[in-house]
Amino acid sequence: xxxxxxxxxxxxxxxxxxxxxxxxxxxxxxxxxxxxxIHHNTIRVGLKKxxxxxxxxxxxxxxxDCANGAAYxxxxxxxxxxxTGNLDEWGAAFPDFLEQFPPTQSLAYxxxxxxxxxxxxxxxxxxxxxxxxxxxxxxxxxxxYAKLLLKLHPSAHFFSSSFPLDQILAVVNGDVESIELESRxxxxxxxxxxxxxxxxxxxxxxxxxxxxxxxxxxxxxxxEGIDEKKFHLHExxxxxxxxxxxxxxxxTS
Amino acid sequence: MESYLRIAPLVKLKPSNSHDLVGVGLxxxxxxxxxxxxxxxxxxxxxxxxxxxxxxxxxxxxERIREEYPLSLHGIGLSLGSADGLDKNHLRRLKxxxxxxxxxxxxxxxxxxxxxETYFPDLIPLPxxxxxxxxxxxxxxxxxxxLGREILVENPSSYLEYRDSIFSETDFLASLCRKTGAKILxxxxxxxxxxxxxxxxxxxxxxxxxxxxxxxxxxxxxxLRTFExxxxxxxxxxxxxxxxxxxxxxxxxxxxxxxxxxxxxxxxEIPDFEVLMQEAITAQGFLEKKEVAYG
Numbered sequence: 001x002x003x004x005x006x007x008x009x010x011x012x013x014x015x016x017x018x019x020x021x022x023x024x025x026x027x028x029x030x031x032x033x034x035x036x037x038i039h040h041n042t043i044r045v046g047l048k049k050x051x052x053x054x055x056x057x058x059x060x061x062x063x064x065d066c067a068n069g070a071a072y073x074x075x076x077x078x079x080x081x082x083x084t085g086n087l088d089e090w091g092a093a094f095p096d097f098l099e100q101f102p103p104t105q106s107l108a109y110x111x112x113x114x115x116x117x118x119x120x121x122x123x124x125x126x127x128x129x130x131x132x133x134x135x136x137x138x139x140x141x142x143x144x145y146a147k148l149l150l151k152l153h154p155s156a157h158f159f160s161s162s163f164p165l166d167q168i169l170a171v172v173n174g175d176v177e178s179i180e181l182e183s184r185x186x187x188x189x190x191x192x193x194x195x196x197x198x199x200x201x202x203x204x205x206x207x208x209x210x211x212x213x214x215x216x217x218x219x220x221x222x223x224e225g226i227d228e229k230k231f232h233l234h235e236x237x238x239x240x241x242x243x244x245x246x247x248x249x250x251x252t253s
Numbered sequence: 254m255e256s257y258l259r260i261a262p263l264v265k266l267k268p269s270n271s272h273d274l275v276g277v278g279l280x281x282x283x284x285x286x287x288x289x290x291x292x293x294x295x296x297x298x299x300x301x302x303x304x305x306x307x308x309x310x311x312x313x314x315x316e317r318i319r320e321e322y323p324l325s326l327h328g329i330g331l332s333l334g335s336a337d338g339l340d341k342n343h344l345r346r347l348k349x350x351x352x353x354x355x356x357x358x359x360x361x362x363x364x365x366x367x368x369x370e371t372y373f374p375d376l377i378p379l380p381x382x383x384x385x386x387x388x389x390x391x392x393x394x395x396x397x398x399x400l401g402r403e404i405l406v407e408n409p410s411s412y413l414e415y416r417d418s419i420f421s422e423t424d425f426l427a428s429l430c431r432k433t434g435a436k437i438l439x440x441x442x443x444x445x446x447x448x449x450x451x452x453x454x455x456x457x458x459x460x461x462x463x464x465x466x467x468x469x470x471x472x473x474x475x476x477l478r479t480f481e482x483x484x485x486x487x488x489x490x491x492x493x494x495x496x497x498x499x500x501x502x503x504x505x506x507x508x509x510x511x512x513x514x515x516x517x518x519x520x521x522e523i524p525d526f527e528v529l530m531q532e533a534i535t536a537q538g539f540l541e542k543k544e545v546a547y548g
Contacts, residue, residue, distance in 0.1 A: 001382065004380070004382075007380065007415075008368035009368055009369060026413070026418075028451060029484060034484060039375050047374060078371065082374070083371065085302055085331065086302055086346070088306050124306075125306030126308055127308045154308075155308075195309075
């Protein structure tokens, strides 16, 4: 008599190519191999579609055929398969895989582009919180600014790349027809203060400033951590409040 | 299908008897249409896992739609048939979602999807054995106890049967209902698809279902898969209109006294909402015992 635990493990082996699961299947019309292939196909196509939904810009950038090929190759490796039934949280390893996947290896910028897209995906489903506005600070005593701790919005994700991802995104979005890829870094913020995810491109100094805030430093500590000569606090805070970057504030003791 | 559409009028789809409610599976391309047009449907159903996130537009839309309509949560990832047991984190998220949206129905499948911490996005059939029965009864009981409510269990579309099965699917489901207090989500398209794939008598399958156990009915379309050797399987793709044979089985189910909220499902190649609405109107025509033409 069949043991369910063994049968389910054998199905996993069948997904990886072992044919012994076919022995469980009753012979009746279509072959066990064909019957089993419906399940294997449903799994592969379902997971490929889940990746395409998470990484639509990557699909756009390298084309559907290439992206589908990368997805199917990714899905052949067991560690890449989802661990839970919540597919919304699955697929973070795909950008690393693109780095190793021979057909896309020459596109050095592609893994970072996909990593940014993953952060965009994370921002989309992050916890909702109403961001702070300038109005929330209007009655604050100036002497308290030094002690101010600004908590970043739950949807805020920062990313730095050695490649000009802003240029690449402009091409994918159709804002420009073609580019000569510049040799420079880019700094991005993916955030969804309300219902729409936005990508903002930051200066290196603003990126550093926000990194300090993100690790829990106070406003004054963040300012002390960067090169003040290149930093425009008023402009950076205005940008932050206009784009919903802060969700709460507190004071250091 | 035209024959049904001519007969079934544009009626209000909010009858007073909740058993006669007709609903539609809500998918994201239709959020805005539903909110703007408030179609006269009895309810909507969504896949629970599509709303497991912490926040964002999908939850926002669902909250707005829930303000207007009763809602059912239909799970595809709990894997009631896993020998490894239930994923507690998944169950906790489902409970949170139930708390947030107060669904009038919560359902899952007679299948498994997870082994060795690997999840397959598929509803893989189970062998109908004593061991599977004990495991499912235990897992359903655990789910119902944790969620604090009854769940419905859907009969699967299956493409393979196991040599070691000793129970028919209908006997297995009925015994599970008696043992756990769960109800059946009777997917009539699945009955038709599985019957074709295994040579079962679909009419006999419906006759074997006791009306008292049925808590919901699903209707959907499917497609054909022809293999190189010429063999054919029907595949539950939810990518087309309900076929005439499935409407006939639905009619048979109603005639034998099965009355439960009915849902139109469509998940692939999703058409304009009006197409789903026409399917719902056809179902409503059957429920209101209007004359219908077959085939």
